[in-house]
Amino acid sequence: MTNPADPSPPPDRPGRPRPPSPGQSSPPTPTQPSASQPHPRLRRVLGYFLGLGTWGFGGPIATVGYMQRDLVERRGWLDRQDFLDGVALGQTMPGPLAAQVAMWVGFLSRGALGALAVAAAFIVPSFVAVLTIAVVYVHYQGLPVVQALLYGLAPAVMAIIVLAAVKLARLTNRTDRRLWAISLVIGGVTAVTGAEVALLFVASGLLMVAWDAPPRPLDWLRARLAHRSHHAGGYAWPAVLAATPALLTIGTSSGTLVALGLFFAKAGAFIFGSGLAIVPFLREGVVHQHHWLDQRQFLDAVAMGLLTPGPVVISATFIGYLVGGLAGALVATVAIFAPIYLGVVVPGRWFVRHRDHPQVAAFVKGATAAAAGAIAGATVVLTRQAITDWPTAAIALVGLGLLWRFKIPEPLVVVAGALAGLLLH
Numbered sequence: 001m002t003n004p005a006d007p008s009p010p011p012d013r014p015g016r017p018r019p020p021s022p023g024q025s026s027p028p029t030p031t032q033p034s035a036s037q038p039h040p041r042l043r044r045v046l047g048y049f050l051g052l053g054t055w056g057f058g059g060p061i062a063t064v065g066y067m068q069r070d071l072v073e074r075r076g077w078l079d080r081q082d083f084l085d086g087v088a089l090g091q092t093m094p095g096p097l098a099a100q101v102a103m104w105v106g107f108l109s110r111g112a113l114g115a116l117a118v119a120a121a122f123i124v125p126s127f128v129a130v131l132t133i134a135v136v137y138v139h140y141q142g143l144p145v146v147q148a149l150l151y152g153l154a155p156a157v158m159a160i161i162v163l164a165a166v167k168l169a170r171l172t173n174r175t176d177r178r179l180w181a182i183s184l185v186i187g188g189v190t191a192v193t194g195a196e197v198a199l200l201f202v203a204s205g206l207l208m209v210a211w212d213a214p215p216r217p218l219d220w221l222r223a224r225l226a227h228r229s230h231h232a233g234g235y236a237w238p239a240v241l242a243a244t245p246a247l248l249t250i251g252t253s254s255g256t257l258v259a260l261g262l263f264f265a266k267a268g269a270f271i272f273g274s275g276l277a278i279v280p281f282l283r284e285g286v287v288h289q290h291h292w293l294d295q296r297q298f299l300d301a302v303a304m305g306l307l308t309p310g311p312v313v314i315s316a317t318f319i320g321y322l323v324g325g326l327a328g329a330l331v332a333t334v335a336i337f338a339p340i341y342l343g344v345v346v347p348g349r350w351f352v353r354h355r356d357h358p359q360v361a362a363f364v365k366g367a368t369a370a371a372a373g374a375i376a377g378a379t380v381v382l383t384r385q386a387i388t389d390w391p392t393a394a395i396a397l398v399g400l401g402l403l404w405r406f407k408i409p410e411p412l413v414v415v416a417g418a419l420a421g422l423l424l425h
Contacts, residue, residue, distance in 0.1 A: 040077050042110050046121045049102055053125040056098070056309045063098040064090075071105065082108055092351050092364060094271045095340035096311030099123065103344040112345045119341055123333070126310030127317050131329055133304050134321035145422065152395050152421020154299045154386035156414050159399030160306060161279060161379050168277070169372040172365070178211065182366060183373035190280055190377025201270055201370045208366030213358035256324055257331050259290065264316050264335035270371075271313060271340075277371040278313050280378035292323045295385035306410050313337075391424045 048070065056063045064087065071078045086104030090097040099122060106118025140146050173179035182204050189200070209215070267281045279302060286292050286301075293301065301322070305315035313336055320332025354360060387393050395417050402408040402416070 040075070040109075042114060042117065045077070045106065045109055045114075046117055049105075049118050049121040050125065052102075053122040053310055060097040060311070064101050067098075067101060067105070078105060078108070089344065089348055089351055092360065093340075093343040093347075094269060094367075095343055096271065096313055099311050099337065099340060100344055103341055104348065107345055107348060115341065115345050119337060123310060123314070123337065126308045126314045127329075127333055129308045130304050130314050130317040131321060131326075133308075134318045134329065137300065137304075137318075138322065148422045148425040149418040150296065150300055150421065151392070151425040153303050153414060153418040154296065155392040155396035156399045156417025156420075157299055157303045157306065158379065158383055158386045159396050159403060159417075160410050160413060161302075161375065161382070162396075162400060163403050165372060165375040165379055168368070168375060172368045172372050176365075178208070179365060179369040182207070182369040183376065186370045186373030187376040187380075188373075190374050191380040201367050201374075204370035205363035205365075205367035208362040208369075209359050212362040212365075215359065257327060260320055260324060260328055261331045261335040263290070264320070264332045265338055267316070268313070268336040269339040269343075277375055278315075279382075280374040282315065282319070283378055283382065286319055293319065295382070297322065299382065299386055303414055306414050391420075395420050395424075 052063065052066060056066060068083060072080050072083050083101075083105075086101045086108075087097075089104055090100035093100065099119065102122045103115040103119045107115035110117070137146075141150075169180075169183050173183060186200055186204065263285050267278055267285070270281055271278050282301075283298055287295060287298050298319075301315045301318040302312070304318045305312040308314060314333070316332040316336040317329045320328035320330070322328075324331065351360070383396075387396055398420075399413045399417055402413055403410070
């Protein structure tokens with residue numbers, strides 16, 4: 001989950017501020033593990049992340065702050081620089097920051113299998129919570145009391161998405177007119193057409209590469225010939241980005257579960273800048289391309305991701321259950337986290353070494369500016385469905401004020417909106 005209303009220091013990557021330790025006004029001197037100190041048993045690491053996935057409310061910045069406090073400063077399980085390398089990786093690669101850092105800790109501990117085990121421990125609590133809510137939702141959504149709760153929940157979610165779009169655009173674009181132009185164009189396309197075009201994210205990134213750091217063909221060829229085996233893993237993620245639109249097209253005619261898996265795998269590869277950046281992708285595919293959910297059900301799914309601990313992309317579990325039951329929930333959840341996991345274990349160390357490369361930085365800037373625009377455009381479209389009368393407009397405005405002025409946590413705003421719906425509807 002993200003907390004767009006939470007102030008944060010200037011980011012190292014647009015839209016991804018480096019996390020402070022909770023309760024600390026300045027970074028403390030960390031406890032470094034001694035050379036003779038053994039690595040903790042994987043069982044202890046898994047126990048920690050299982051607990052963090054259960055009580056880790058507050059958004060990705062707070063969750064990563066908990067990890068820094070507990071793993072680096074208090075327990076000395078991790079070297080400070082190793083931890084910061086994981087944060088830098090999360091700032092470069094698409095995906096929810098907290099999940100990426102958790103996977104990185106597992107990767108440093110026991111390699112790819114360790115990353116997989118830690119990812120499962122961190123994600124399972126929110127998966128179980130969202131799955132339980134989905135089961136209740138399917139059985140009772142027709143009841144008047146549930147309809148009243150959802151009536152107020154949708155505009156509260158819209159307030160969160162609006163503020164997320166504003167914050168991401170400001171952090172990403174700053175005073176760069178080119179990035180603002182990208183955000184405005186992508187936002188306009190999304191708002192007018194009601195569609196989200198995934199390739200526009202890639203095109204925006206490549207445009208900034210061509211503008212800020214155009215590659216020189218001969219130098220690029222020499223570098224590839226000299227280091228092709230050493231750096232092969234570093235280019236797996238761009239290949240996945242290029243292949244996923246074609247895979248998604250194939251999946252639409254190959255059965256519901258296959259289509260679910262391919263669709264959410266593609267979505268997981270395009271979460272730039274904020275967990276809520278996935279909203280336009282999900283809306284376009286779930287509501288319009290596949291017609292799995294209607295607009296109201298989709299907003300309910302986003303709300304479930306905001307209400308529970310863990311990343312907001314856990315909304316995939318809710319959507320998967322509504323579409324294909326338990327099997328659909330499992331497929332959607334695994335598929336959306338698979339490219340995020342691969343982005344940590346395949347090119348992870350390469351990206352840590354090359355995160356300051358001009359072309360990498362330029363691509364991330366362009367793609368994140370596109371994400372900010374897509375969220376803004378999707379907000380325009382979704383608002384037409386969520387705000388239908390004066391009471392829902394009032395709920396949205398009050399929610400926006402609570403987030404902006406008083407920095408109220410997102411889950412509390414969602415709960416307040418649902419209670420307001422119960423009183424007003």
